Amino acid sequence: MASSKSNHRIAIIGAGFGGLGFAIWLKRQWGFEDFVIIERASDIGGTWRDNTYPGCSSDVPIHWYSLSTDLKPDWSASYGFQPEIQNYMLGLVAKYDLRSYCVFDTSVVSADWDAAAQVYHIATEDTQTGDRREITATIVISATGILSEPCTPGLKDAQVFKGTTFHSATWRHDVPLEGKRVAVIGNGCSATQFVPLIAKDPSVTVTQFCRTPMWYMKRDKPLYSEATKWIFSHLPIVMRLHRYLIAARLDLNYAFMYFYGGIIGKLMRRNMTNYVKRTAPSKYHDLVIPKYPPGCKRLIIDTGYLTALHQPNLNLTGDGIEKFDETGIITQKGEHIPFDVIIYATGFTTNRFPYTIRGSSGQTMNEYWDSQGGPTAYLGSTVPGFPNFFMIQGPNTTTGHASVIFTQEVQFDYALKLFKPILSGELTSLEPTQSATTAYNSHIQDRLATSVWSKCASWYRNGPDGKIHSSFPGPVIWYWWLLRRPQWRDYLTKRGDKAQPVKRGVRALAWIVRLAVAVVLGAAGRAWLGSGVQGVLRRPFFVRT
Structure with a gap:
């Protein structure tokens, strides 16, 4: 098995969609097998393995939130639910025999570039035993994702509370909520999916703390009929056309994000405002209708949340949290509210690199990002000073309107073209120049400064008003255009024993x-x-x- 080796040409860190997808690309396009997938958990799946809260589902239509190489005709609904998505990923692992390449229960402690040997030394730790092991690799593919590190705010005296607390990303299925007083802190995508479900039980009293209003969209076509699934199964071209139409429709939505000050932006705001007013109780309109334009924060697909606000056992409050005590929460207005269970639905940390990696200068990734004002990469993929390193879903690769699976596939194709000269021996290492990285990021930041993402604080930014490090400022078809082939003049390369002139040119x-x-x-x-x-x-x- 590949996973029993300590030396590999390629090390993939993370076994979610990004890591598994890149491994599939290696096997399908190259027949390449000298790689290892390092995964800190005990199984594959990434965010779809970890997030098992009630109602967890995708907010992108599922036929575009799946690999183009492996379409699935029998998705049960337009938006996939967590168990079905996880099973889909398990099916990919079985089909491509990826489990034999995985090293589970193994976290990456550090990765250090060895300039003399032209490899990375990756220090890993067994999460069960604590044993340390070193893996060396010529190329490191970081596929840890941006929704992998739950963020829990440092609320005052949180440790004093004697009830049960947990984050929605690590849902406690062993904690019954029947008859309990439950506090939900946060009102983002996760909260609006599970709150209606836990509030269905009238014995559960739910108080949700809402810091900032969010924009909601009605979910369309929730279920696929048996006839539709039969057509997709027997006429695959129809299923693929359905996927293309979804992609085209959603990618056009970038105009709503970018041209928010024009006619279409105003129409979008009016329609979404009217939807909320029709659906949510009037007493909560001030808490659920934002002042900022739609798209500045992540848009939420409404799965029954606004309707659930009519239930007497669900209370939405805009009062801030002053501190915790042994029995509950004290608000900033001085009110004490007793609780048995407190659930954090406070998202993820997205502006820090999850492990220590040192490049050719000895600088860590987080140190480099700090010097740039936040997460930074060339084309969201490679980083100056970090040879033979590639990030799947790196800085400025998400959009808010399209599928991250599509942008990941664009990166897969680009990475294969980029690293082919290394695996063939023509080059031993490559990294983007600082000048190319600065030019690219200056341009996209210039565009982002006039986009809707500049109009509020969100997890897309480095701090309340800092650098916008998550969003890509345009349609994903433009991202595909940028990554359709490497621009070798933007890279520093070191020649190998089988050096040949690397193809260059301008069309x-x-x-x-x-x-x-x-x-x-x-x-x-x-x-x-x-x-x-x-x-x-x-x-x-x-x-x-």
């Missing part, structure tokens, strides 16, 4: 096509979106030819 036709598209889109944008878009149109898409 003039690509410039012409891109310019034509920009002119058409610009003219249409001015005509359709109005004056609110003019400041945006002065910032063209980043050019990659």
